[in-house]
Amino acid sequence: MAKRKSVDRQDAYAKITGKAKYVNDLFFPGMLYVQTVRIPVAHARIKKIDGTEALQLNGVVGVFTAQDVPGINQRPKDRPVLAAHETKYAGDGVAIVVAETKEQAILGAKLVRIDFEELPYVMNPEDALKEGAPILHGETNFAASHQAIKGNVEAGFVEADLIIEREYTTQRAMHSAIEPDGAIAIPEANGILLYCPGKGPFNIKRAVASHCGLHENQVRVIQPALGGVFGGKDSDINVIGARVTMAAMLTNRPCKMIWSREEVLEEGTKRHPFKLHYKVGAKRDGKITAMEINGLADVGAYLTKSAATVWRATVEATGPYNIENIFTRIEGAFTNNTVSDAVRGFGSPQVDFASESLMNELAKELGLDPLKIRRINGFTEGSITATGQKLECVNLMACLDKLEETFPVNKKPSDVPVGKVRGRGISCIFRGEAMGAGFKEKDAAAVNFNVEKDGTIVVYSGITEQGQGGSNVVLQIISETMGVNIENIKMSPLDTAYVIDSGATVGSRGTITSGNAALVAANDAKMRIATVLAEMWKVNPEMIIFLDNRVFIEDQTHCLSFKDAVNLCYTVIPGVYGHGWWSLPPVWWDFDSNSGETYASFNYGACGAEVEIDLVSGKVEVTEVVAIHDVGRIINEEEAKAQIAGGVSMALGLALSETIATKNGRLVTTNFDKYLLQTIMDSPNITAIPLEAQPANNPLGVKGVSESSTATVSPAVFNAIENALGIRLRNLPADLESVLAAIETSERLGYLKGGGIHE
Amino acid sequence: MNKIEIRLKVNDKEICMNVDPTMTLLELLRNKLLLTGTKEGCSTGECGACTVLMDGIAVNACLVLVAQVNQSEIITIEALEQDGQLDRLQQSFIENHAVQCGFCTPGMLMSAKALLLKNPNPTEAEIKIGLSGNLCRCTGYGNIVKAVEGAIESKH
Numbered sequence: 001m002a003k004r005k006s007v008d009r010q011d012a013y014a015k016i017t018g019k020a021k022y023v024n025d026l027f028f029p030g031m032l033y034v035q036t037v038r039i040p041v042a043h044a045r046i047k048k049i050d051g052t053e054a055l056q057l058n059g060v061v062g063v064f065t066a067q068d069v070p071g072i073n074q075r076p077k078d079r080p081v082l083a084a085h086e087t088k089y090a091g092d093g094v095a096i097v098v099a100e101t102k103e104q105a106i107l108g109a110k111l112v113r114i115d116f117e118e119l120p121y122v123m124n125p126e127d128a129l130k131e132g133a134p135i136l137h138g139e140t141n142f143a144a145s146h147q148a149i150k151g152n153v154e155a156g157f158v159e160a161d162l163i164i165e166r167e168y169t170t171q172r173a174m175h176s177a178i179e180p181d182g183a184i185a186i187p188e189a190n191g192i193l194l195y196c197p198g199k200g201p202f203n204i205k206r207a208v209a210s211h212c213g214l215h216e217n218q219v220r221v222i223q224p225a226l227g228g229v230f231g232g233k234d235s236d237i238n239v240i241g242a243r244v245t246m247a248a249m250l251t252n253r254p255c256k257m258i259w260s261r262e263e264v265l266e267e268g269t270k271r272h273p274f275k276l277h278y279k280v281g282a283k284r285d286g287k288i289t290a291m292e293i294n295g296l297a298d299v300g301a302y303l304t305k306s307a308a309t310v311w312r313a314t315v316e317a318t319g320p321y322n323i324e325n326i327f328t329r330i331e332g333a334f335t336n337n338t339v340s341d342a343v344r345g346f347g348s349p350q351v352d353f354a355s356e357s358l359m360n361e362l363a364k365e366l367g368l369d370p371l372k373i374r375r376i377n378g379f380t381e382g383s384i385t386a387t388g389q390k391l392e393c394v395n396l397m398a399c400l401d402k403l404e405e406t407f408p409v410n411k412k413p414s415d416v417p418v419g420k421v422r423g424r425g426i427s428c429i430f431r432g433e434a435m436g437a438g439f440k441e442k443d444a445a446a447v448n449f450n451v452e453k454d455g456t457i458v459v460y461s462g463i464t465e466q467g468q469g470g471s472n473v474v475l476q477i478i479s480e481t482m483g484v485n486i487e488n489i490k491m492s493p494l495d496t497a498y499v500i501d502s503g504a505t506v507g508s509r510g511t512i513t514s515g516n517a518a519l520v521a522a523n524d525a526k527m528r529i530a531t532v533l534a535e536m537w538k539v540n541p542e543m544i545i546f547l548d549n550r551v552f553i554e555d556q557t558h559c560l561s562f563k564d565a566v567n568l569c570y571t572v573i574p575g576v577y578g579h580g581w582w583s584l585p586p587v588w589w590d591f592d593s594n595s596g597e598t599y600a601s602f603n604y605g606a607c608g609a610e611v612e613i614d615l616v617s618g619k620v621e622v623t624e625v626v627a628i629h630d631v632g633r634i635i636n637e638e639e640a641k642a643q644i645a646g647g648v649s650m651a652l653g654l655a656l657s658e659t660i661a662t663k664n665g666r667l668v669t670t671n672f673d674k675y676l677l678q679t680i681m682d683s684p685n686i687t688a689i690p691l692e693a694q695p696a697n698n699p700l701g702v703k704g705v706s707e708s709s710t711a712t713v714s715p716a717v718f719n720a721i722e723n724a725l726g727i728r729l730r731n732l733p734a735d736l737e738s739v740l741a742a743i744e745t746s747e748r749l750g751y752l753k754g755g756g757i758h759e
Numbered sequence: 760m761n762k763i764e765i766r767l768k769v770n771d772k773e774i775c776m777n778v779d780p781t782m783t784l785l786e787l788l789r790n791k792l793l794l795t796g797t798k799e800g801c802s803t804g805e806c807g808a809c810t811v812l813m814d815g816i817a818v819n820a821c822l823v824l825v826a827q828v829n830q831s832e833i834i835t836i837e838a839l840e841q842d843g844q845l846d847r848l849q850q851s852f853i854e855n856h857a858v859q860c861g862f863c864t865p866g867m868l869m870s871a872k873a874l875l876l877k878n879p880n881p882t883e884a885e886i887k888i889g890l891s892g893n894l895c896r897c898t899g900y901g902n903i904v905k906a907v908e909g910a911i912e913s914k915h
């Protein structure tokens with residue numbers, strides 16, 4: 001197939017004119033405002049909650065607690081709608097105040113009197129597993145544990161000429177969508193209508209129904225415009241959805257809750273911090289003989305999807321390398337920190353940071369080029385992973401070739417200003433696609449559409465548009481398959497009353513599942529139309545061509561506009577529509593033997609980063625990033641590049657500036673003045689390269705594009721820092737303090753800092 | 760609390776209202792005038808999602824109190840498209856794939872508008888400074904810079 005043209009996004013117009021309606025832009029008659037009440041300590045036993053004073057405040061309509069939750073408040077180890085007896089982190093909600101105005105709700109929340117007893121808390125997963133640590137759930141703080149074992153790791157180390165051991169840590173970080181989380185619930189005759197921006201509308205519906213004692217058919221979720229997700233708007237939005245729903249049920253009025261930025265940071269879920277210990281053995285020539293990995297993740301106060309995150313990390317922990325002997329065990333422990341949950345990358349950024357830093361450390365010890373060691377050990381077609389899975393459509397070497405061509409890692413930096421040093425680093429990745437065997441449900445999506453009598457196509461898809469351009473992919477596939485201009489195809493708003501449950505838009509599965517489903521649906525509609533015309537035209541249906549808003553046969557003896565063809569069909573058949581389902585091949589995982597088909601496919605990537613470091617301040621400026629990602633086949637090139645660039649930018653925050661900090665069990669980083677996202681001033685020159693090597697094994701040949709770039713950047717940056725300073729940093733992020741501390745320990749750098757001569 | 764009377768022009772419309780003096784311009788725009796195109800991301804002047812033009816200068820509406828806008832002229836994202844005609848910046852944001860989730864977009868566009876009003880031919884560095892108060896979590900900023908460059912007068 002010819003290379004596709006980039007297409008402008010249909011959702012852009014509403015967004016550039018301010019006409020797009022996000023949840024906070026919606027108002028309904030009689031709407032009340034809901035504010036959450038929290039206890040400002042990390043761990044507490046709730047003795048009494050007294051709303052009397054709050055209720056006396058003008059405008060306050062109700063004060064509700066866990067006792068008022070209409071359904072199942074909490075499942076074991078998971079987040080409650082409102083904490084009933086005990087709060088497990090400083091963000092836990094214990095009550096909600098419902099009032100006529102937002103100001104009154106906030107004021108009312110301050111007047112709720114809570115009698116509580118502060119309990120001992122634990123903020124570090126290693127301490128959490130020690131004897132005598134305060135226990136968060138049940139008998140132990142153990143939350144999850146996964147293993148991947150291959151060959152005989154001891155024997156592998158015996159074979160090695162060199163063994164090194166290193167430890168890496170990653171920090172707690174946040175999605176930080178610029179849109180704060182929120183929802184509106186409206187009581188209706190048959191239940192609740194929920195305006196709720198989330199990446200899994202049907203998950204929200206199920207969670208809210210269960211929390212609020214409703215049947216699933218009594219909760220309808222309409223998705224407003226989504227102001228960014230990045231793995232968030234998931235567990236948090238379920239809790240928010242349940243709180244506004246219970247408020248609406250108890251007051252019988254529409255209820256809105258929008259978290260302030262402070263609340264997003266205090267209560268919202270975060271990326272899991274990991275501590276990862278690696279032991280690796282290799283031959284002199286660079287061939288790795290064994291790798292042993294032990295890791296511990298901080299799950300935070302509740303379980304949510306931590307088991308799946310740790311599982312993905314376990315599957316991918318070695319990095320994309322052919323190793324005969326592997327032992328990986330990664331565990332997760334509860335602490336009184338904010339809840340850890342999905343964030344763009346879902347466990348991959350943590351292990352990729354460690355394994356790719358390790359590869360450079362190993363290369364250095366062996367006196368090898370960092371690219372060479374990756375080529376020696378890297379996955380090729382048919383390689384076997386740590387979990388015993390045989391790989392297909394492996395494009396790692398193609399990514400490394402492209403990296404070598406676009407980012408010569410050994411290029412000597414020129415024009416380095418006095419007092420600064422520069423360095424270059426690389427990394428690579430393999431990453432499981434879509435949900436994988438860590439989740440039980442079938443990984444499938446549906447796309448349906450109606451063809452209207454004016455020739456427009458109205459599409460319904462369960463995959464959410466959260467900024468990634470996923471809707472446009474569906475429109476594009478229908479457009480090219482049906483030969484109809486994309487302007488004549490419209491995506492309907494996502495409403496669970498009409499669309500089919502297609503799972504959550506996570507794991508970079510949107511394009512793979514809904515893109516292929518759109519293809520099936522378009523072919524279905526085409527066949528329906530072609531059958532009618534073939535009969536009239538007395539030709540074979542296969543002879544009918546759909547192109548440029550026309551339907552015709554090659555010699556043009558029969559030709560109709562698409563619209564006329566559709567109208568003709570309506571005189572013969574009851575409807576003109578396309579239905580399409582597509583699901584990924586099944587995957588499985590056996591927890592006893594620790595093996596299985598983990599993901600139906602993997603994508604590959606490679607990254608290069610150049611840094612310039614100010615020796616006086618310790619500031620690391622990233623001057624260039626090249627990010628190459630195997631996307632199978634490109635649907636919309638500029639948008640694919642934009643996804644990669646966005647992932648890079650988010651990852652630069654992870655590498656350099658973003659850390660959720662706490663003191664005495666409470667959050668210190670409560671807004672964007674302390675939690676530092678990358679700004680336009682920090683943004684380097686990013687070259688995003690979506691690579692078309694071997695296509696993936698699905699009809700469109702596509703792979704996911706949104707997450708791998710979030711993983712490869714931090715190791716490339718840290719390898720570049722090492723290249724510049726000659727000092728290895730192993731703890732994310734490389735903020736001013738840690739870089740400066742490293743510089744201060746180095747005599748050579750002290751000399752350079754004073755304006756010495758460059759090497 | 761005693762209300763104060765304010766007079767101002769919003770998107771070319773004269774407005775006279777009695778308002779609570781602690782109200783912010785952002786609350787006035789979003790909650791009273793229902794101009795919800797201007798977004799709220801942090802309420803503390805850190806994200807730029809609430810950027811509007813006040814007498815031709817970009818301000819964070821969440822930091823401006825209504826008393827301060829008395830007698831001034833405010834332009835919001837809703838007025839960028841005139842008579843069904845997109846502003847060059849808006850068109851350029853579409854063409855350069857500078858919009859993803861769109862939540863930062865109104866603020867970005869207003870900061871860019873303020874910049875071009877003051878400096879019709881900014882360099883890349885000047886564009887970056889002009890947009891330095893606007894956070895975007897989606898794009899990595901590259902396409903936004905390109906979009907502003909694409910809207911520069913001399914390039915047309």
Ligand code: FES
Pocket residue numbers: 798799800801802803804805806807808809810819820821822
């Ligand atoms: S909402 Fe005003 S700067 Fe963030």
Ligand code: FES
Pocket residue numbers: 178227228467857858859860861862863864894895896897898
């Ligand atoms: S486009 Fe989403 S924050 Fe900028």
